[in-house]
Amino acid sequence: xxxxxxxxxxxxxxxxxxxxxxxxxxxxxxxxxxxxxxxxxxxxxxxxxxxxxxxxxxxxxxxxxxxxxxxxxxxxxxxxxxxxxxxxxxxxxxxxxxxxxxxxxxxxxxxxxxxxxxxxxxxxxxxxxxxxxxxxxxxxxxxxxxxxxxxxxxxxxxxxxxxxxxxxxxxxxxxxxxxxxxxxxxxxxxxxxxxxxxxxxxxxxxxxxxxxxxxxxxxxxxxxxxxxxxxxxxxxxxxxxxxxxxxxxxxxxxxxxxxxxxxxxxxxxxxxxxxxxxxxxxxxxxxxxxxxxxxxxxxxxxxxxxxxxxxxxxxxxxxxxxxxxxxxxxxxxxxxxxxx
Amino acid sequence: xxxxxxxxxxxxxxxxxxxxxxxxxxxxxxxxxxxxxxxxxxxxxxxxxxxxxxxxxxxxxxxxxxxxxxxxxxxxxxxxxxxxxxxxxxxxxxxxxxxxxxxxxxxxxxxxxxxxxxxxxxxxxxxxxxxxxxxxxxxxxxxxxxxxxxxxxxxxxxxxxxxxxxxxxxxxxxxxxxxxxxxxxxxxxxxxxxxxxxxxxxxxxxxxxxxxxxxxxxxxxxxxxxxxxxxxxxxxxxxxxxxxxxxxxxxxxxxxxxxxxxxxxxxxxxxxxxxxxxxxxxxxxxxxxxxxxxxxxxxxxxxxxxxxxxxxxxxxxxxxxxxxxxxxxxxxxxxxxxxxxxxxxxxxxxxxxxxxxxxxxxxxxxxxxxxxxxxxxxxxx
Numbered sequence: 086x087x088x089x090x091x092x093x094x095x096x097x098x099x100x101x102x103x104x105x106x107x108x109x110x111x112x113x114x115x116x117x118x119x120x121x122x123x124x125x126x127x128x129x130x131x132x133x134x135x136x137x138x139x140x141x142x143x144x145x146x147x148x149x150x151x152x153x154x155x156x157x158x159x160x161x162x163x164x165x166x167x168x169x170x171x172x173x174x175x176x177x178x179x180x181x182x183x184x185x186x187x188x189x190x191x192x193x194x195x196x197x198x199x200x201x202x203x204x205x206x207x208x209x210x211x212x213x214x215x216x217x218x219x220x221x222x223x224x225x226x227x228x229x230x231x232x233x234x235x236x237x238x239x240x241x242x243x244x245x246x247x248x249x250x251x252x253x254x255x256x257x258x259x260x261x262x263x264x265x266x267x268x269x270x271x272x273x274x275x276x277x278x279x280x281x282x283x284x285x286x287x288x289x290x291x292x293x294x295x296x297x298x299x300x301x302x303x304x305x306x307x308x309x310x311x312x313x314x315x316x317x318x319x320x321x322x323x324x325x326x327x328x329x330x331x332x333x334x335x336x337x338x339x340x341x342x343x344x345x346x347x348x349x350x351x352x353x354x355x356x357x358x359x360x361x362x363x364x365x366x367x368x369x370x371x372x373x374x375x376x377x378x379x380x381x382x383x384x385x386x387x388x389x390x391x392x393x394x395x396x397x398x399x400x401x402x403x404x405x406x407x408x409x410x411x412x413x414x415x416x417x418x419x420x421x422x423x424x425x
Numbered sequence: 426x427x428x429x430x431x432x433x434x435x436x437x438x439x440x441x442x443x444x445x446x447x448x449x450x451x452x453x454x455x456x457x458x459x460x461x462x463x464x465x466x467x468x469x470x471x472x473x474x475x476x477x478x479x480x481x482x483x484x485x486x487x488x489x490x491x492x493x494x495x496x497x498x499x500x501x502x503x504x505x506x507x508x509x510x511x512x513x514x515x516x517x518x519x520x521x522x523x524x525x526x527x528x529x530x531x532x533x534x535x536x537x538x539x540x541x542x543x544x545x546x547x548x549x550x551x552x553x554x555x556x557x558x559x560x561x562x563x564x565x566x567x568x569x570x571x572x573x574x575x576x577x578x579x580x581x582x583x584x585x586x587x588x589x590x591x592x593x594x595x596x597x598x599x600x601x602x603x604x605x606x607x608x609x610x611x612x613x614x615x616x617x618x619x620x621x622x623x624x625x626x627x628x629x630x631x632x633x634x635x636x637x638x639x640x641x642x643x644x645x646x647x648x649x650x651x652x653x654x655x656x657x658x659x660x661x662x663x664x665x666x667x668x669x670x671x672x673x674x675x676x677x678x679x680x681x682x683x684x685x686x687x688x689x690x691x692x693x694x695x696x697x698x699x700x701x702x703x704x705x706x707x708x709x710x711x712x713x714x715x716x717x718x719x720x721x722x723x724x725x726x727x728x729x730x731x732x733x734x735x736x737x738x739x740x741x742x743x744x745x746x747x748x749x750x751x752x753x754x755x756x757x758x759x760x761x762x763x764x765x766x767x768x769x770x771x772x773x774x775x776x777x778x779x780x781x782x783x784x785x786x787x788x789x790x791x792x793x794x795x796x797x798x799x800x801x802x803x804x805x806x
Contacts, residue, residue, distance in 0.1 A: 149768075158713070159503060159758060166499055167763075189639040242619070285603055286719075
């Protein structure tokens with residue numbers, strides 16, 4: 086039980102306490118997707134944005150965890166009635182529910198991670214991420230690092246914010262092939278048919294283990310799970326097999342840091358800086374510059390990125406690191422297209 | 426494997442005796458559930474204290490629980506909305522208990538019923554709501570009933586225990602729904618993930634309170650719930666079929682010697698139970714969600730087992746238990762918003778309630794003064 090919440094409620098009762106926690110009464114409320122606020126990746130990163138805003142802007146934050154897809158409407162609903170200055174919903178699957186609530190409550194500000202409305206709603210700011218740019222780099226890196234010549238990936242649910250990682254990863258590896266005349270293959274995703282390997286949930290660590298095992302059995306020695314906490318199960322398997330046999334590429338957060346027990350198995354992570362954009366959105370709502378529309382995180386503005394190699398620093402050859410820098414520059418200036 | 430199977434079956438039979446009490450001992454029907462709820466709340470508070478939640482927050486969270494479940498129009502609307510599918514599916518499970526069947530398959534029956542309802546809900550454009558809504562509900566009930574009847578038939582024809590077969594049918598239904606949701610004529614246009622088209626407006630159970638506030642989700646399913654309680658109560662206690670269900674549940678051999686068709690009764694009881702679970706699924710897709718996605722059952726089929734146990738398999742008891750679980754769900758949300766206490770705690774409280782319901786002896790030992798009459802009654806027997 087974090088102390089700030091205790092502080093918050095006392096604040097409601099004893100007004101004098103308000104002075105000690107910054108006088109602002111701005112409240113940001115967040116609805117998570119299934120998987121939980123402590124999933125070490127997706128939901129946790131978005132919640133970190135509120136925590137950061139709490140530090141830097143002196144706001145109050147509350148969250149509500151969705152335990153099933155049926156909770157979305159109800160959760161948003163109970164926050165609409167709960168004096169929130171802005172409601173941030175986390176995840177593509179909350180797109181319908183957020184739209185419904187935003188239309189029914191035009192005075193309430195909303196922001197949604199991983200969804201953009203077309204045409205935009207005046208009271209909803211979508212936060213989307215060009216994660217394929219960063220995943221392209223990790224695909225390139227993985228293709229340069231693999232010993233078996235086989236890479237693997239799998240997703241949670243076949244939705245755009247998941248498959249965009251897999252697209253980038255696949256194409257990065259193919260770009261490496263084209264440049265080095267290698268024949269590295271990627272299992273688990275076909276960007277042409279839009280079909281691939283999906284656990285169909287964002288919860289089961291057992292699925293994460295089983296899917297990584299399947300990919301490993303097919304020869305993959307580097308696997309990128311794009312399924313929130315499901316990937317922690319894959320990391321647990323990699324920790325048993327040892328990072329020489331199987332390496333994992335994390336997504337959303339730098340999993341070396343958020344999953345320290347298995348930190349040594351992470352080659353790197355594709356970071357999706359939802360924390361940065363969430364804080365940005367809260368700031369905009371506070372200073373009155375909030376407008377409905379879209380906020381896009383890219384490699385250039387730091388909204389997406391590639392985490393440091395940490396323990397793997399020494400095992401990534403220097404020439405490959407130099408190439409990665411070139412590819413990164415190429416993606417940013419547009420000379421290397423990531424979407425074809 | 427065999428041993429485990431036998432012990433599962435043994436356990437289910439022991440639980441069945443608890444779930445469908447043969448003598449309507451008032452203490453067992455009323456006092457045990459009340460104590461179970463109280464003890465669960467106390468132990469829930471202890472669990473919070475053990476996880477470093479201070480006493481003031483514990484108090485605040487229970488106030489929030491109360492506020493969020495009955496403290497406002499919105500709270501009551503949310504409680505009822507959550508109670509409807511739990512009660513409907515719980516009635517099905519209770520009916521099964523009465524007939525001596527331990528149906529673990531409500532989750533799967535709810536999924537299959539909901540799928541059929543969603544298909545009926547988006548397929549027939551141009552129907553007036555007065556025809557379309559009943560059609561959707563009927564489709565759900567029929568599909569759920571047929572799906573459950575498979576387990577009933579397996580039991581009647583081959584002796585396969587329904588606990589095992591309904592669990593297996595659940596697993597099949599998960600994957601079947603994943604598959605169905607990706608078929609072209611069901612999947613929503615422009616989406617690659619498994620999600621169905623939205624049901625047409627004419628197929629939606631009307632919202633009852635939107636004239637008050639557009640966020641209120643209470644819908645006409647609540648009438649369906651009350652009607653179902655009345656019908657099942659009548660069926661169980663006032664009809665010949667209900668008598669045959671109960672007779673087979675109490676003593677299958679006696680029922681058979683009395684000339685009842687055991688096999689037919691098993692299939693019928695399972696089919697009716699499944700129809701009620703399917704109705705719960707139809708209620709969810711046409712009253713709450715407006716579409717189907719892989720997780721739309723949300724564990725309701727499993728919570729319904731708890732609801733039936735808590736309600737002692739009596740239709741009115743099931744209604745009360747469904748309302749309680751609905752209140753816990755709606756209030757639990759408020760608990761997290763206002764006090765910041767994890768919503769998982771509600772799961773712990775629900776689980777504790779079940780533990781104490783399933784172990785009435787434990788409750789009797791804890792609260793001997795609550796049961797003096799019952800003990801005397803037992804001694805007299």
